[in-house]
Amino acid sequence: MNPEGKHTVAIVDDHSLFARSLEKLINSFSDFKVVFHAKNGVELQKKIEKRSVLPQLILLDINMPVMDGFETAEWLTLNHPEIKVLALSMEDDEQTILKMLRKGVKGYLLKDIQPQILNTALKELLEKGYYHSEKVSETLLHSLTPDEEGRIIDFKENELTFIKLACSEMTYKEIADIMDLSPKTIDGYRQDLFKKLKIKNRVGLVIFALKKNLIQL
Amino acid sequence: MNPEGKHTVAIVDDHSLFARSLEKLINSFSDFKVVFHAKNGVELQKKIEKRSVLPQLILLDINMPVMDGFETAEWLTLNHPEIKVLALSMEDDEQTILKMLRKGVKGYLLKDIQPQILNTALKELLEKGYYHSEKVSETLLHSLTPDEEGRIIDFKENELTFIKLACSEMTYKEIADIMDLSPKTIDGYRQDLFKKLKIKNRVGLVIFALKKNLIQL
DNA sequence: TTATCATAGGGGGTTTTCCCTGTTTATTAG
């Protein structure tokens, strides 16, 4: 609570237009007040370390330069677990959401929500300790049966890197060089993925990655 | 001008949070006032046809359900050319921008801009009749040399069919069967396209087709 | 008529992809 008796919120977002608008919106709620902004994780770290009183909530964007939402969330969870972090993002793909939840955020909100929902989200975050967009819950539910048989597909970091590189014009040999792995290992990744995803060739992989938003054009 | 002496603006965007925030921002400018909202093109059509006084400017999002920004812009240009349309979007790829400009929008603004820029944009749109983000101008400049020699690439019917089939998991042999052509002919198509488009492999073709909207997922 | 151009097809080759099988190595559970 700040002197006005409102709960304190900080915003971390490099989209200035969005961040300012968001601030206006939040300040119009009766129970909340934005106490400061940061353009990225590094700026947030500095501001937090200067302050004696920390915000109760942090609205955290994922796509930022310098230090992105994932790193920032991780740092916050380790160093200031008492601050509840609400991830605010355009991405609704399961990988991103899961990754963010693993970093310890208490809520995940898509940016295309009703203003009223934001108010609800902030309140529930304080009361219940968590809040997720409906779409996020749906996505998570769906992501638990991505394989049409209920098997969970959870990519390892290396696999994810491979998929992203495979969606370029590189040959597997070049990919192996970049990832500093043997071409045979890369071939193993390819083979595993083809089986797991039931695809026939590299084009299938590209299409899969695009559908799941693992890459974007 | 509305009764308060402000220029009138309408917002068409299905992102409610963004739209509301945008409204607050615009209403904070001294010369502009938001007169109504619409979630998509159809809603806009209805609202426009009910009104005797039309807005001077329309902020138009591209990604919307039901009737998207392209269709909406086309309809506005044909039916209400006096309204200046400012496309507001996250997309900064040349195809999207060009497509939108061809539909007759007077400005194209990326969503990640400074609040002050929006004010400038609205003013210039009324005074000069157009306004584009810096990034958009850059993109357009670049897009005027699609082939790096000014040649415009346009595809023959067969080539287009081939491209679309090549963006699936079929082998070239299977594609040849479907198109009832010799595998060698198909290979010729492939070779020509790789040269023309300066791509290295089939993944490059898929990416090209997606960027140019020749196929969709 | 001849030239030219677009379209379809081909010979023959290298590289990459795709697929199966199996081994080494490091980590972890019992």
Added chain:
DNA sequence: CTAATAAACAGGGAAAACCCCCTATGATAA
């Protein structure tokens, strides 16, 4: 300490993709 598991790596081979240069045919234009 040993068993189990996962990750990295490998041999070998068939299929597909990739690439260059070449021919036949038909339409069209000079």
